Amino acid sequence: MKLMLMVAILACTFSLGLAADDSSPATSNVPGAEYPRIHDDLRATFRLKAPDAASVKVDVGGTTYDLVKGDDGFWTVTSNPLVPGFHYYALMVDGVSINDPGSETYFGVGRQYSGIEVPENGVDFYDAKDVPHGEIREHWYHSTVTGKWRRCFVYTPPGYDENTKKRYPVLYLQHGAGEDERGWGIQGRVNFILDNLLAAGKAVPMIVVMDRGYATRAGTPEPATYPPMGSQADPAARAKAFVERMRVFEDVFIQELIPMIDSTYRTIPDREHRAMAGLSMGGMQTCQITFHHLDMFAWIGGFSGAGNPFIAAPFDPSTSYDGVMKDAEAFNQRVKLLWLGVGTKEPERMYTGIQGFHEALEKAGIKHVYWESPGTAHEWQTWRRDLYDFAPRLFRH
């Protein structure tokens, strides 16, 4: 009896093993990976086996930590508490930035990068819940502008396949620089956010289109997606390259993407049922495209990105974007929603940029919503919250 009890205690100790403290594997880990682990207070413990390395660091949440080597060849460190949400992070082995084999990777900063999901207490609006689920469809289309096949992703709401006569409004939703058309579906969890809003009756059923924010003219090579402006040292050349890239994307978007979507999906193909929003670079693209084509869009969102420092700086409502806001009353009547969001912990330049845009609109009498995400930086938790506030306001007539 005593022996069996001892065996039981030993077995229990062994099976608890690594989980004996308050931590558990991050939900962003690959199956079976015990590290990284998240503690109750949102500190994270990182670990890597590297017996022959001279130095291992982790760069997460804006801080670099040195991992400490154990006798078993495993390096470990526990971070300070992390802000809830999704963070890209990198390990560094002898100075080389690497992915953590324990984590999933996500396309960001121009390459595949490790990511860690830090839970937010009591917040589940972006989780898979017991509600009807829409689909995210991978759709390929040929672009004459770029001379290439392009991939976009299309969220169709629950019921889309059953209600074969019903037509839907469309939100075009763009990623930021260094990311791509996969971002909103994977890091952003657009499907779960919409599924949950729809199940709660808080949003109008809509199609969401997530296109690739990069485009170059046919016959020209596709540049790196990061850094966003190319590597030219000359600011004027950078600005010129950026403006040109924005123009090519606008051509693809207006001449190819929207007609393809309207002929492929059961959309309501008019401006009152078409919205566009984007994050960071995608917010600038949104402003450029919607302000130049108000005949096509009535609902506009800029998430941590609005205006365009390269073609409309300083922003002046009376002249910028060909003076589309010159007549505030006319603009206010035409645009059903102009929505701006920013995280309170974003880099100073971004925060003041959006705030400046907001204040200029305010001063010019341009109706808009300005929203701040408390405690979050230039990152996906800000943009998930943005979408959660923005989407319910759409297509309310």
Next chain:
Amino acid sequence: MKLMLMVAILACTFSLGLAADDSSPATSNVPGAEYPRIHDDLRATFRLKAPDAASVKVDVGGTTYDLVKGDDGFWTVTSNPLVPGFHYYALMVDGVSINDPGSETYFGVGRQYSGIEVPENGVDFYDAKDVPHGEIREHWYHSTVTGKWRRCFVYTPPGYDENTKKRYPVLYLQHGAGEDERGWGIQGRVNFILDNLLAAGKAVPMIVVMDRGYATRAGTPEPATYPPMGSQADPAARAKAFVERMRVFEDVFIQELIPMIDSTYRTIPDREHRAMAGLSMGGMQTCQITFHHLDMFAWIGGFSGAGNPFIAAPFDPSTSYDGVMKDAEAFNQRVKLLWLGVGTKEPERMYTGIQGFHEALEKAGIKHVYWESPGTAHEWQTWRRDLYDFAPRLFRH
């Protein structure tokens, strides 16, 4: 004039730069990444910036190469000619296996891994071509068996949304160990293979369902996807764990996945219009599931995986799988297609395993197709070719 010519020559030299030889960036590179590069003779050049590393290697195509450090801190090596197709590969920095920042990553070997696409001269059956394209849909469903939300991917053929009365046969197509439900859509290019076959009139329009090949009972933790049998040293325990995992998957598949697909998509929900195939572990799952449920399947494919060494070894047609093949004539009448494929360069154990299965079937008078992929190993080029041979044979009545 002379000066302008010199400038032109210099500019030309500069713009060619890295591309002055016969190599070009692999198509699997992230946008803008110049390395890895593929040469005309299919050698590949790998490069990594690691000024502080003591050693950098690359493990590709079954060989490990040492990279050589240059004065600029970049390490470089050129491999021997690689076999055409998709290969997982890893760089090693001071003994740590890392992803190449220049390449996309792919879920394989139980984690996100670098991959390189090596072109095959004159072969384009898995490329995006100017033909109508189907969609790959990300679909989430709740599983009572596992107590979790599960993700599958569903290929719908071109025209699925237009022909809203048309119903389609279904191919269930499984990935291998260490991979997941994303494998066939990304590494396998199932959509382009089917699009091209359909455009050429070589296959019957069908829905393809790619589910997650892992499942554990509700309340039990999800183990690592690799190594495939768990980490138990005891072969009997490994076999037991594997068999149990196969059973749970079979339960999900039969009780949950198929009914969900048949109630969500416009399928023809009978055995004559339902096929199952899988690669490696997925081939074993296919044998287990279809042979146990011939009332549900009439078309069966094992790609580099058939039989099951843990529950039916040695394979004996008169007794294995509850004797389903005991009456060869009855089996031959019932099963419209039993298809087996293997690459000629697969590891000896796998090659002889499939060949042994084929020979046992032959001896027992069980009709089947046996196909070899010339020159390829246990890898995606074998399975792409398998699908290209297998899919056109399906649903021909």
